[in-house]
Amino acid sequence: MKKKLIAVIFIIAIFSILTTVFFWLLPAEEKPKLSPLLDNTLYVQSSLSRECRAIITSILDGVASTPSEVPCKVQSLSKN
Secondary structure, three states, rough: HHHOOOOHHHHHHHHHHHHHHHHHOOOHHHHHOHHHHHHHHHEEEEOOOOOOEEEOOOOEEEEEEOOEEEEEEOOOOOOO
């Protein structure tokens, strides 16, 4: 009985590993969109220091709407 249980767990583990490897090897355009909201936001930093704008465009049924602009917080990406 223990040998059958170990065999089933082993088969499930192999299947999980193969599924994970297959997902990561897919080209980006074939992967499902996991976060569609991130694809519709563009962050633009202005010429003034510490200021930026998030330009958000919603795409519904292939028709792009008018972009809306909202303030966003500037984050430093440099390591000090």
